Amino acid sequence: MTDILLRGGRPWRLPAPADLLVRDGVIARVGQGLDADGARVVDVSGQLVLPGLVEAHCHLDKTLYGGAWVPHSADDTLTGRMSNDLGRRAELGVPSVERITALLERMSSFGTTHVRTHTDIDPAVGLRGVEAVGEAAAALSDRVSVRQVAFPQHGLLTNPGTAELLEEALKSGVEAIGGIDPAGIDRDPVRHLDTVFELASRYGAAVDIHLHDGGTLGAWELELIIERTAALGLGGRVTVSHAYALGQIDGAHQDRLAKGLAEAGVAVATAAVYSFPVPPVRKLREAGVTVACGHDGIRDLWGPYGSGDMLERAMHLAYRSTFRADADIELALEAATYGGARALNLPGYGLSVGDQADLVVVPVGGAAEAVVTHPPRSLVMKRGVPLPA
Amino acid sequence: MTDILLRGGRPWRLPAPADLLVRDGVIARVGQGLDADGARVVDVSGQLVLPGLVEAHCHLDKTLYGGAWVPHSADDTLTGRMSNDLGRRAELGVPSVERITALLERMSSFGTTHVRTHTDIDPAVGLRGVEAVGEAAAALSDRVSVRQVAFPQHGLLTNPGTAELLEEALKSGVEAIGGIDPAGIDRDPVRHLDTVFELASRYGAAVDIHLHDGGTLGAWELELIIERTAALGLGGRVTVSHAYALGQIDGAHQDRLAKGLAEAGVAVATAAVYSFPVPPVRKLREAGVTVACGHDGIRDLWGPYGSGDMLERAMHLAYRSTFRADADIELALEAATYGGARALNLPGYGLSVGDQADLVVVPVGGAAEAVVTHPPRSLVMKRGVPLPA
Numbered sequence: 100m101t102d103i104l105l106r107g108g109r110p111w112r113l114p115a116p117a118d119l120l121v122r123d124g125v126i127a128r129v130g131q132g133l134d135a136d137g138a139r140v141v142d143v144s145g146q147l148v149l150p151g152l153v154e155a156h157c158h159l160d161k162t163l164y165g166g167a168w169v170p171h172s173a174d175d176t177l178t179g180r181m182s183n184d185l186g187r188r189a190e191l192g193v194p195s196v197e198r199i200t201a202l203l204e205r206m207s208s209f210g211t212t213h214v215r216t217h218t219d220i221d222p223a224v225g226l227r228g229v230e231a232v233g234e235a236a237a238a239l240s241d242r243v244s245v246r247q248v249a250f251p252q253h254g255l256l257t258n259p260g261t262a263e264l265l266e267e268a269l270k271s272g273v274e275a276i277g278g279i280d281p282a283g284i285d286r287d288p289v290r291h292l293d294t295v296f297e298l299a300s301r302y303g304a305a306v307d308i309h310l311h312d313g314g315t316l317g318a319w320e321l322e323l324i325i326e327r328t329a330a331l332g333l334g335g336r337v338t339v340s341h342a343y344a345l346g347q348i349d350g351a352h353q354d355r356l357a358k359g360l361a362e363a364g365v366a367v368a369t370a371a372v373y374s375f376p377v378p379p380v381r382k383l384r385e386a387g388v389t390v391a392c393g394h395d396g397i398r399d400l401w402g403p404y405g406s407g408d409m410l411e412r413a414m415h416l417a418y419r420s421t422f423r424a425d426a427d428i429e430l431a432l433e434a435a436t437y438g439g440a441r442a443l444n445l446p447g448y449g450l451s452v453g454d455q456a457d458l459v460v461v462p463v464g465g466a467a468e469a470v471v472t473h474p475p476r477s478l479v480m481k482r483g484v485p486l487p488a
Numbered sequence: 489m490t491d492i493l494l495r496g497g498r499p500w501r502l503p504a505p506a507d508l509l510v511r512d513g514v515i516a517r518v519g520q521g522l523d524a525d526g527a528r529v530v531d532v533s534g535q536l537v538l539p540g541l542v543e544a545h546c547h548l549d550k551t552l553y554g555g556a557w558v559p560h561s562a563d564d565t566l567t568g569r570m571s572n573d574l575g576r577r578a579e580l581g582v583p584s585v586e587r588i589t590a591l592l593e594r595m596s597s598f599g600t601t602h603v604r605t606h607t608d609i610d611p612a613v614g615l616r617g618v619e620a621v622g623e624a625a626a627a628l629s630d631r632v633s634v635r636q637v638a639f640p641q642h643g644l645l646t647n648p649g650t651a652e653l654l655e656e657a658l659k660s661g662v663e664a665i666g667g668i669d670p671a672g673i674d675r676d677p678v679r680h681l682d683t684v685f686e687l688a689s690r691y692g693a694a695v696d697i698h699l700h701d702g703g704t705l706g707a708w709e710l711e712l713i714i715e716r717t718a719a720l721g722l723g724g725r726v727t728v729s730h731a732y733a734l735g736q737i738d739g740a741h742q743d744r745l746a747k748g749l750a751e752a753g754v755a756v757a758t759a760a761v762y763s764f765p766v767p768p769v770r771k772l773r774e775a776g777v778t779v780a781c782g783h784d785g786i787r788d789l790w791g792p793y794g795s796g797d798m799l800e801r802a803m804h805l806a807y808r809s810t811f812r813a814d815a816d817i818e819l820a821l822e823a824a825t826y827g828g829a830r831a832l833n834l835p836g837y838g839l840s841v842g843d844q845a846d847l848v849v850v851p852v853g854g855a856a857e858a859v860v861t862h863p864p865r866s867l868v869m870k871r872g873v874p875l876p877a
Contacts, residue, residue: 173814373810421762423560
């Protein structure tokens with residue numbers, strides 16, 4: 100493996116420009132005027148250097164990316180989108196290794212080096228989604244690291260046979276277990292969460308629960324999740340995705356929940372999609388809650404939007420948060436990098452000596468500008484190896 | 489002027505692919521298998537052909553586009569942004585013919601052929617903004633048509649001397665007069681609107697009023713605008729920009745106001761910015777209200793966002809409207825094309841024989857895909873002349 104010296108870049112959060120020496124897949128040195136010492140020198144003067152972008156919430160298995168345009172065919176309700184998904188996925192060849200591969204390549208070209216994806220599991224599709232994602236991810240493992248969440252999209256308690264399949268997925272090596280609207284969709288929040296957390300505890304899996312349930316209902320479910328995380332000692336291993344309720348309740352209620360999430364070690368992943376409520380990112384960060392960011396669906400039966408670019412997605416998060424100041428906009432980038440890395444428990448993530456050399460170089464002077472303008476990347480590197488553009 | 493035959497494209501809303509023959513700056517023929525008849529043939533097979541995009545609400549005079557990144561320096565209130573604007577614009581050289589030119593060139597490269605811009609007028613800046621925009625627009629008149637709104641950004645009644653300057657602007661040929669939050673900012677909605685409408689009526693000017701005032705207050709101000717539009721016979725010449733209130737009131741109230749806006753001939757222009765409420769586009773269109781679309785500020789002291797691409801802006805409008813189906817997404821494109829053209833009273837706008845040949849070609853098969861993916865344009869044409877990329 101060739102050593103590489105990134106010369107003159109601006110590593111994010113360092114006070115001054117610095118060179119990065121990459122050796123054996125890790126960051127070996129960081130400093131000004133480093134000796135090339137035989138390394139290939141890449142001039143990135145004046146450009147922003149970020150750790151690899153982290154896509155913390157997507158649905159690779161559902162994507163139609165790279166194929167012909169498919170007009171959206173579901174009605175305007177969540178249950179309508181669910182039944183449309185069940186009815187049409189086979190016809191459209193979903194899950195498709197080819198489509199998943201196309202999307203992962205696209206994500207990688209934008210500098211995403213780590214992905215957490217929620218893979219549908221139900222009696223009809225079985226583990227075919229898990230296998231398709233696994234096959235695509237294995238073939239692209241030199242570009243992007245993919246972790247799956249075994250996800251009961253079409254119900255857990257309400258869809259008999261699903262719990263057994265989730266367990267099978269965990270046995271086969273899937274690292275996390277999901278859940279979905281324990282009240283609104285699965286109709287029995289206590290038993291839903293007990294099932295999910297019991298499986299997580301037994302298999303040492305992480306937890307990542309879709310929570311669209313809004314207002315005081317969703318807020319109460321967050322309490323249930325906090326209680327179970329604390330009781331089982333799963334702090335740092337649990338994420339709540341979407342968490343619209345956090346964007347709907349009053350400020351004092353937000354404060355109480357933020358404190359509870361931080362103390363229990365429960366992260367929040369947001370995609371800032373459509374006009375749905377966005378959790379209060381600044382308040383959560385100030386309380387010490389990990390905030391991660393992802394696309395949610397990309398070009399699938401649930402909706403046609405999404406580019407795969409995590410800098411653009413961070414822009415959406417900043418924009419919907421009405422972040423204008425640089426320091427605020429950088430909170431969205433934090434969610435798309437370090438926040439995602441904490442939520443996913445990525446080891447060796449960052450721009451310090453010893454960290455894995457997953458890097459992306461953006462041809463702008465600063466982090467806020469990178470989010471707002473999200474221009475084509477100058478360089479993407481995975482484990483110290485520059486990727487083809 | 490060379491005749492041009494666009495061969496094999498998909499003119500938006502025609503049921504089948506068709507050629508367009510452009511002669512003497514207008515669309516001379518539309519049909520299948522047209523004879524080139526000496527025209528230069530441009531193959532656009534399978535690509536979407538749109539009429540020129542219409543930017544119906546922006547602030548060219550404020551822009552810092554094309555310069556170095558300027559970190560946002562205002563606090564999180566509207567009045568804070570107003571005082572920050574007043575305090576820093578001179579230091580930053582705003583208004584700047586160079587910056588305005590850079591932004592107009594950028595807009596044009598994305599296929600925007602018509603722009604309505606709100607130009608600040610107040611005793612401090614006088615008519616310098618109007619002159620700067622006029623100078624940049626004149627130099628680029630072969631690429632883009634620019635119309636100005638004389639805009640009392642920093643108050644009308646509350647800022648003595650502004651009304652006289654607005655009148656001076658109208659005398660000098662500015663085509664429209666603006667207003668801003670007659671209640672929330674200018675503190676006297678009746679007298680504010682009477683002043684604006686009196687000037688409009690006397691000078692034959694169009695009207696375009698910023699209305700951020702929310703809920704029932706903003707809704708009541710819409711009634712005042714409807715009443716004055718009808719009383720003065722200004723139907724078809726009046727636009728309300730932003731109109732957040734329309735996105736906040738209940739459905740029955742929306743219905744009543746939509747009917748009133750349609751009957752009076754008052755258009756709504758929306759930018760779908762940040763997390764602010766978006767008017768109910770589908771409901772307004774179904775009621776017969778003209779809906780236009782624009783960016784609002786682009787890279788200025790009011791916020792750092794905005795690309796100048798009206799297809800991307802239409803994406804934001806569709807996204808915030810939770811439009812997933814193609815027919816819905818096309819409503820956002822309608823706002824960025826025909827809707828804007830109606831709001832601005834553009835003559836000869838469209839894809840029919842005799843219309844001015846302001847065209848943009850997008851390398852996708854359909855309109856919804858153009859909005860969602862907003863890829864680089866294949867061709868932009870102004871008055872029959874292809875523009876340099």
